Amino acid sequence: MPDIIWEDPLCGEGNSCFRLGTDAGGNGYIAVLGAEDRYITDSLDALRNLIRDIKAGKADHLL
Numbered sequence: 001m002p003d004i005i006w007e008d009p010l011c012g013e014g015n016s017c018f019r020l021g022t023d024a025g026g027n028g029y030i031a032v033l034g035a036e037d038r039y040i041t042d043s044l045d046a047l048r049n050l051i052r053d054i055k056a057g058k059a060d061h062l063l
Contacts, residue, residue: 002027009033020047 004021006029011017017033028047031039 004029004036004039006031006036020051 002023006019006021009017009019019031021029027041028044029039029041
């Protein structure tokens with residue numbers, strides 16, 4: 001498992017809490033709070049764009 005630096009959890013309504021993380025190699029990670037060993041990863045740019053789309057309401061059903 002890579003050395004991931006996790007940010008504080010982001011929580012919506014109910015149990016929709018997730019965490020964002022990065023590693024020294026420039027990769028980005030997203031995991032459900034409490035299940036950080038099961039994450040998705042991609043480039044920081046790809047994950048940044050996903051988060052921007054969610055915040056813009058384009059994919060709010062994912063949360």
